[in-house]
Amino acid sequence: MKLLLKKISLPLAHFTLTMDLEIHSRVTAIFGPSGAGKTSLLDLIAGLRRAPSAFIQFDDRVLTDTAKKIFAPARSRGIGYVPQDLALFPHLSVRQNLLYGRKSRKTIDPLFSFEHVTNVLEIAPLISRGVTQLSGGEKQRVALARALLASPQLLLLDEPLASLDAPLKARIIPYLLRLREAFHIPILYVTHERAEVRALCDAVIELENGRCVRQGRAADAAEIPPQF
């Protein structure tokens, strides 16, 4: 896994997001308080937003290079995105949501087969329901599954546990751990909870006011007793 985030400069409301680093770890936390620019960074990587200056490369593919006016559109980047509000399509059924990314992928890795994904995330019984009938935890898993079923090469998770209460968090964490083991794809995991960083991630990038103040191993994050 190689993700280059270089020469990034994106003016935001109160500061400018700047970044110039490389990521090689498999599950990397992007850690910082709310408003530190974490979601904006994900948007840049996914190709949903343009910065005045940026160079983004994933493995051997240059996705964004403002200097050479290269910008790969979001639909061609093969990057799965689970936003904080999940963005499940309310007018489509669970099945239609899950298969939405399917139609555009010509080669389907058996790892991302419908059966495998729905088994790992245990959502098979929910398939024919309407999205609005799901519980919070079920919605989370469906959103994860939807991103996976598009056979992404990189997965972006924006605060997947933020809006869940403690019991629910405890129930979702195993699924996130399974993500690591069952799908072998690199993950960028945005969070403001140190405990999650230590429990789920290999490495961490700490953001403060749009700048990276620390990049290192997750285990070295400041000690906070784990909550589970």
Place this chain on the structure above:
Amino acid sequence: MTSEDWQIIWFTAWVAALSTLLILPFGLALAWTLARRDWPGKSIVETFVSLPLVMPPVATGLILLKLFGRRGGIGGFLHEQFNFDVIFTWRAVLLALSVMSLPLLVRSARVAFAEVNPRLEEIARTLGASDWRVFFTITAPLAARGIGAGLLLAFARALGEFGATIMIAGNIPGKTSTLSLAIFQDVQLGEDSHAFRLLGFSVVLAFTAVWCSEFLLRRKTK
């Protein structure tokens, strides 16, 4: 009610329906662009789209008359190249109805598009959907009620159009006579009872269209 009356009612209904169909693709495209994009001069476009709503219809009709007449920029071209006339034909009725009802469709559809969470569209793109696919599978279905309400409003407006129509189509019996033109002529001729019969139809049609439009909008906020 004579067969001529039915012809007038039928003509009014199908030209209004056709005009609504005609403005649909252009109106939706315009509404979407206004809802989702920004550019210098956008306010000028917004103003032009709203003009037929605020200007006196006969004034709009006059502009159309000058443009589409045989000596006008567009009309002259059509007449010379294709021997194709707009003014004083049913096509002028179609034109008048389309121009006058377009702003209503655009305003309703724009609000509907703006209310669609852009995040949904963005995620759809990360899942590999092209812009067209995003529009047809995500944006449009979610905006459908508002668009539908706008279409019905546009249809109702087209049904009742008078000022621009009389300017560019005239009131030619059997060819361009719509409900509102026929009512006007009845009043001119002192045939009030006939005018009231046609008026009754006009009210029923308009009432139904507007009621359905309101119904759609109410359902949306449930």
Place this chain on the structure above:
Amino acid sequence: MKNKFLFLVVSLVWFALPVRAAEINVFAAASLTDSLRQIAAQYEKNSSDRIIFNFGASSTLARQIEEGAPADIFFSADEAKMDGLEKKNLIDPATRKSRLGNSLVVVVAADSALQIQSAADLTNASIQKIALADPQAVPAGIYAKKWLEHFQLWSVIATKVVPMENVRGALAAVESGNVEAGVVYKTDAGISKKVKVVYEVPSADAPVISYPLALVKDAQQPVAAKKFLNYLDSTEAGDIFKKFGFTLRD
């Protein structure tokens, strides 16, 4: 002393003026627009009364008077509209007079190459649209229809007719080039440089065109209106009408 006297004079004049200067509402056929305006301008030179015009299709005007619109004088382009009002007791029959005559012409745009030598030429395929004042209601259109019926051409030509609100509307349609030809009064053709007359309908072929005028019964200014009516009857006014191409019927 002097100031009091001045004040008296001024207030006398001030209060007397409204009594003296009347506004006369004249509802007149559209074809009379230019001639009547000139006549009124002439009249107002020697009178403090003001003439307010409402020009339009005689049918529309008659309808308005029926509905109670404030008219003092009605000057129609055909007898039928005046008859209608007389039947309803809305005009003073003692003041009614058939004042003017006119003739019909076929006009085309000034730059048109079209030639008309008879009524039948209007059936020519090169003429796709003919503008008339609405033949169902407006005198100019009714006269034109009668002319064509006289030659049994109406049913064929009717499909080409674009009915306009009044005769000036028909004239404007020809001027704009959106119709190939129009039938209007000779007097209308006279005031427009953008059309030319290609055929004058012989009086033998056309119905008699007669413009009656009368005092409206509910006139708000009957005294002043009668004065203007008399003026319209005068030689001075008659000369102006003739200048515009009307014939005098008395």
